[in-house]
Amino acid sequence: MMRLQELLGLSSAPVAISFVDAPPAGVPRVSAREAAGCGYWRRAAQGETFYTVADDHKGCPIGAHTHNVPLSAGEQEELSGLVQLMVGMSYLKPDEVPRIPTRKTPLQVAVYAPLAPNPQPPPGSPLAPGSQPPPDVVLVRGTARQLMLLSEAAQAAGVAGHGPALGRPTCAVLPEAINSARTSASFGCVGNRVYTGAPDDEGYFAIPGASLAAVEEKLALVAQANLALEQFHRARAAAASPLP
DSSP, rough: OOHHHHHHHHHSOOOOEEEEEEEETTTTTTTTOOSTTTHHHHHHTTOEEEEEEEGGSSSHHHHHTTTOOOHHHHHHHHHHHHHHHHTTTSSOOOOGGGOOOOOSSEEEEEEEOOOOOOSOOTTSOHHHHHHHHOEEEEEEEEEEEHHHHHHHHHHHTTTSSSOOOBOOGGGGGGHHHHTTTOOOOOOOHHHHHHOOOOOOOEEEEEEGGGGGGHHHHHHHHHHHHHHHHHHHHHHHHOOOOOOO
């Protein structure tokens, strides 16, 4: 089976993220803390495999909130201060904050890696040699056209999210996909673009790990269908007659 990156022609490798209770054997802890949790996405997309603990996610209070990182009273105050700053700038409305998706369980260990090259097995099937179990969520960064194909594949697989694409904060796309067991998309926020280097013409698409194989299977069909349809529409556009 072709992989996401090959099928879509992605410039950035998809990232597999798992939330676990303890560090996995043979996986190192991240070598340096990032200013925001989405900075770990950048490192994994560039080829690193590592784990983080809750303290590694306290650089960004908003990200700590979406990841359900346990915070001290002082850290909670810092989060509240940042939220109030955003509200004061009219960047956020007070009633938006309770609606920001968050993970349901407190973060203990998060494992980040570029998505393995081996096909993901269907849920419940034995693992093939060299393959990895499905992560909790797979994060794809791509252009509007690439994310369009993913969205169509998710619809065909019956796992497309019901809500609109998310805006701020971008990291909310992870708990939204995990909690709903459906795909989720985000246009990306300015903080994420600073910490990840994401270009202005790319956004994000999160796929629940258990649905990855189904989405990949449909994506191969959707990508071929779109190529054929593009040729069809271009031929029709070229044959269009001017008005008399």
